[in-house]
Amino acid sequence: MPKMKTNSSAKKRFTITSSGKIKRNKAYMRHILTKKTTKQKRRLGHSGVIKTCDESNVKFMLTIGK
Numbered sequence: 598m599p600k601m602k603t604n605s606s607a608k609k610r611f612t613i614t615s616s617g618k619i620k621r622n623k624a625y626m627r628h629i630l631t632k633k634t635t636k637q638k639r640r641l642g643h644s645g646v647i648k649t650c651d652e653s654n655v656k657f658m659l660t661i662g663k
Contacts (some may be wrong), residue, residue: 607658611647619647619655 612620625633626641633641647655 601660603660604658607655611655611659613659613661619652620644621647 610621614620621644623641623643623645626638630638
């Protein structure tokens with residue numbers, strides 16, 4: 598049986614930390630920034646961590662685990 602392929606969109610969007618958590622970038626930071634407050638834009642610039650309920654799906658796309 599051939600090796601599983603990594604999902605191309607997932608490998609561009611997620612990175613794995615040394616502790617095993619999955620980092621992601623936040624949405625709503627690409628365009629229409631004039632109506633968003635400075636505080637909101639500053640917070641959107643930081644990365645976030647995937648919720649535990651979504652970890653299994655992302656790990657499957659990255660072919661880390663089953």
